[in-house]
Amino acid sequence: MSKLPEDLPECMVFLLGKAYQKAHGNFKKQLKNYGLTNMQHLVLEGLWYDEGMTAAELCKLLIMDKATASGILERMVDTGWIIKKPDPDDGRIQKLYTSKKANQMKEKLIDERKKANKHILKKFTLEEQLLLKRLLRDLI
Amino acid sequence: MSKLPEDLPECMVFLLGKAYQKAHGNFKKQLKNYGLTNMQHLVLEGLWYDEGMTAAELCKLLIMDKATASGILERMVDTGWIIKKPDPDDGRIQKLYTSKKANQMKEKLIDERKKANKHILKKFTLEEQLLLKRLLRDLI
DNA sequence: GATTAATAGTTCGTATACAAAGGATTATTA
DNA sequence: TAATAATCCTTTGTATACGAACTATTAATC
Numbered sequence: 001m002s003k004l005p006e007d008l009p010e011c012m013v014f015l016l017g018k019a020y021q022k023a024h025g026n027f028k029k030q031l032k033n034y035g036l037t038n039m040q041h042l043v044l045e046g047l048w049y050d051e052g053m054t055a056a057e058l059c060k061l062l063i064m065d066k067a068t069a070s071g072i073l074e075r076m077v078d079t080g081w082i083i084k085k086p087d088p089d090d091g092r093i094q095k096l097y098t099s100k101k102a103n104q105m106k107e108k109l110i111d112e113r114k115k116a117n118k119h120i121l122k123k124f125t126l127e128e129q130l131l132l133k134r135l136l137r138d139l140i
Numbered sequence: 141m142s143k144l145p146e147d148l149p150e151c152m153v154f155l156l157g158k159a160y161q162k163a164h165g166n167f168k169k170q171l172k173n174y175g176l177t178n179m180q181h182l183v184l185e186g187l188w189y190d191e192g193m194t195a196a197e198l199c200k201l202l203i204m205d206k207a208t209a210s211g212i213l214e215r216m217v218d219t220g221w222i223i224k225k226p227d228p229d230d231g232r233i234q235k236l237y238t239s240k241k242a243n244q245m246k247e248k249l250i251d252e253r254k255k256a257n258k259h260i261l262k263k264f265t266l267e268e269q270l271l272l273k274r275l276l277r278d279l280i
Numbered sequence: 281g282a283t284t285a286a287t288a289g290t291t292c293g294t295a296t297a298c299a300a301a302g303g304a305t306t307a308t309t310a
Numbered sequence: 311t312a313a314t315a316a317t318c319c320t321t322t323g324t325a326t327a328c329g330a331a332c333t334a335t336t337a338a339t340c
Contacts, residue, residue: 007185008201011253012260013163013178015276018203020156021297022280027153028298037325038153045147056288061148063158065328070290072326092288092335113151120152123278132275135268136155139260140162161327168328177295196318205298210320212296232305232318 016139027116034105034112035079039064039072041109044081044102048110052095054087063140156279167256174245174252175219179204179212181249184221184242188250192235194227203280 008014027038036044039062046058053061059069073096076082081102087093102109121129148154167178176184179202186198193201199209213236216222221242227233242249261269 009273009277010257012257012273013160013167013253014182015273015280016156016160016163017178019276019279020153020160021203023153023156025298038157039326042154054288063161065326066289067291067329068325068327074290075325090288090336094289113153117150117152120279124275128275131271133149133152133155135264135272135275136159137149138263139159140155165328179296194318205296206319207299207321208295208297214320215295230306230318234319 023116023120026119027113030112030116034109036081036109037072039068040076040081041113043072043076043096044098044106044109045113047082047096047098048106051097054093054095058096163256163260166259167253170252170256174249176221176249177212179208180216180221181253183212183216183236184238184246184249185253187222187236187238188246191237194233194235198236 024038031037031041042062043058046061047053049061050057055066055069055073058064059066064072073082073084077084080099083097083099084094085097087095098106121132124132164178171177171181182202183198186201187193190197190201195206195209195213198204199206204212213222213224217224220239223237223239224234225237227235238246261272264272
């Protein structure tokens with residue numbers, strides 16, 4: 001006999017997936033007001049940390065597949081959030097920069113992620129928060 | 141000044157998403173040998189728990205969007221993992237059943253998830269494992 | 281210096297994920 | 311019972327996610 005409601009909460013793939021879905025779902029709604037997605041927001045934060053990164057570098061930082069990145073970056077160029085500049089020294093590379101539009105919203109956007117994070121974690125004690133983050137980092 | 145490598149590990153949406161990706165990525169490879177995806181595997185486990193569920197009931201159990209389920213179930217019918225039977229009492233409903241093909245692999249498939257789960261958690265002490273699962277459940 | 285290997289990106293195919301709208305059917309209610 | 315609401319499911323459109331194959335370009339090696 002196979003159980004499930006008892007087994008499901010034991011399955012990490014399930015737990016992680018659904019916890020992510022829940023957390024992502026809320027943040028997503030907030031970001032929709034800006035016309036951004038979570039991954040697009042992460043790209044901006046990545047570039048604010050190190051303006052001029054290549055797609056490959058960004059992929060490494062954000063643990064993102066290059067094929068996935070290709071589409072995300074294309075949409076962000078189309079919607080005016082980032083700019084691609086070819087590298088004169090290496091024809092394979094395009095360096096990535098945030099746009100004026102993005103930089104004007106920088107403070108607000110960074111604050112949105114902080115708020116979302118607090119909202120997700122507010123049900124935990126500070127100890128639990130630190131512990132959860134440590135355990136998740138160990139999984140990555 | 142915006143940081144990122146210091147801030148990223150603080151962001152729950154990021155941590156949860158990447159931890160899920162990592163865990164899912166490994167399980168995915170194992171399941172590929174069977175021609176199944178994680179969600180399709182979950183559908184089978186759901187139906188083994190309660191054969192004859194409707195799509196709506198399954199969605200509730202697996203915390204899955206109905207639109208998402210629609211596609212998954214269609215593919216699983218096409219590949220012969222499940223069967224849809226119309227309900228004579230309610231024309232809106234189709235009851236879902238696992239196929240012979242699925243039931244023949246039942247033990248193996250259930251074992252695959254257990255193995256995957258162990259593999260994901262092996263780096264933690266038993267205490268940490270229980271704690272992590274509790275914290276994740278609280279997030280859902 | 282020509283061949284081979286490695287790297288950067290793109291493109292394609294498939295599978296979620298989900299908002300929104302639509303069609304069919306059943307339940308409710310005035 | 312006719313009109314309305316609720317439910318079930320599908321379809322459409324957009325955004326990841328990622329394996330695999332492909333192009334272009336640079337690096338390595340013989």
